[in-house]
Amino acid sequence: SKSAGRNAVRFFDPAMQAAVVARATLQRDLRHALRDGELRLFGQPVVDARAQVVGQEALLRWQHPLRGMVSPADFIPVAEQSGLILPMGQWVLRQACAQLAAWARAGGERAQWSLAVNLSPRQLRQPDFVDTVQAAWREAGADPRRLKLELTESLLLHDIEDTITKMEALAAQGIQFALDDFGTGYSSLAYLKRLPLAQLKIDRSFVRDLLEDPNDAAIARTILQLAKSLEMEVVAEGVETAAQFEALREMGCHLFQGYHFGRPAAL
Numbered sequence: 551s552k553s554a555g556r557n558a559v560r561f562f563d564p565a566m567q568a569a570v571v572a573r574a575t576l577q578r579d580l581r582h583a584l585r586d587g588e589l590r591l592f593g594q595p596v597v598d599a600r601a602q603v604v605g606q607e608a609l610l611r612w613q614h615p616l617r618g619m620v621s622p623a624d625f626i627p628v629a630e631q632s633g634l635i636l637p638m639g640q641w642v643l644r645q646a647c648a649q650l651a652a653w654a655r656a657g658g659e660r661a662q663w664s665l666a667v668n669l670s671p672r673q674l675r676q677p678d679f680v681d682t683v684q685a686a687w688r689e690a691g692a693d694p695r696r697l698k699l700e701l702t703e704s705l706l707l708h709d710i711e712d713t714i715t716k717m718e719a720l721a722a723q724g725i726q727f728a729l730d731d732f733g734t735g736y737s738s739l740a741y742l743k744r745l746p747l748a749q750l751k752i753d754r755s756f757v758r759d760l761l762e763d764p765n766d767a768a769i770a771r772t773i774l775q776l777a778k779s780l781e782m783e784v785v786a787e788g789v790e791t792a793a794q795f796e797a798l799r800e801m802g803c804h805l806f807q808g809y810h811f812g813r814p815a816a817l
């Protein structure tokens with residue numbers, strides 16, 4: 551006397567249900583985090599070839615009351631799916647601009663620092679994105695020439711003409727763009743030339759085995775050559791040792807970031 555309903559239960563996957571519930575919970579908690587001020591903006595130093603700090607990259611953290619400090623890798627994907635990345639990204643932009651204004655007021659070498667903000671492709675697809683960014687630096691009283699925006703190659707999968715128009719409008723305000731995680735994505739060299747990019751960031755995966763793997767060293771060299779001919783700066787990410795720093799410096803890399811110089815810390 552089996553009912554159809556009971557048979558259907560056999561096709562039900564409890565693990566999948568657990569995942570759906572976990573994601574819904576995370577989404578709800580994240581919405582509250584934004585509302586209750588549980589988000590923090592950390593910064594990781596960016597240094598030049600003399601190992602002098604020239605700026606910071608802003609990295610989002612979630613100070614969860616029970617889970618502790620949650621890494622963006624664990625919540626950015628959920629924020630992107632749910633659309634929460636839009637108000638969250640706005641918060642990051644405003645916070646970053648307020649930080650730039652505070653450094654400028656404090657004077658000294660910090661007044662010269664740049665601050666790089668990571669953008670989700672979804673933010674750039676907003677029709678009012680250019681105005682949103684302009685409002686953020688204007689209202690904070692920040693110098694837009696100190697603001698950098700980091701984009702990934704996935705951005706090139708969407709309306710490229712619209713992307714170029716927006717980037718050019720922001721570049722005209724003095725804002726600089728960096729292409730993040732370079733070498734891991736879908737970049738077409740033809741597009742690369744058309745985007746107003748000031749920097750390429752060599753992905754950490756190529757830096758990690760630079761000294762052991764000749765292929766990774768060749769990739770790093772190629773990126774540096776490409777950047778040179780396109781008149782862009784190169785930032786190497788994930789520099790963890792003095793030997794990696796030295797090797798990249800000898801290849802002509804301009805800027806460096808990684809645990810060797812400093813871990814992300816509260817701004």
Ligand code: C2E
Pocket residue numbers: 594608609610621622623626639642667668669670730731754787788789790807808809810814
């Ligand atoms: P990303 O933009 O590639 O940021 C660099 C990541 O590498 C950071 O991870 C940083 O802590 C880590 N890192 C830096 N130096 C080293 C090193 O020497 N060794 C190793 N093993 N790791 C290093 P984090 O802070 O966990 O951020 C992960 C990703 O989350 C970021 O990758 C970025 O894609 C995203 N993200 C962070 N903040 C934001 C944000 O405000 N908005 C958006 N849309 N994404 C963000």
Ligand code: CA
Pocket residue numbers: 607668700730
């Ligand atoms: Ca980044």
Ligand code: CA
Pocket residue numbers: 730731751753754787
């Ligand atoms: Ca990166």
Ligand code: CA
Pocket residue numbers: 731
């Ligand atoms: Ca990355």
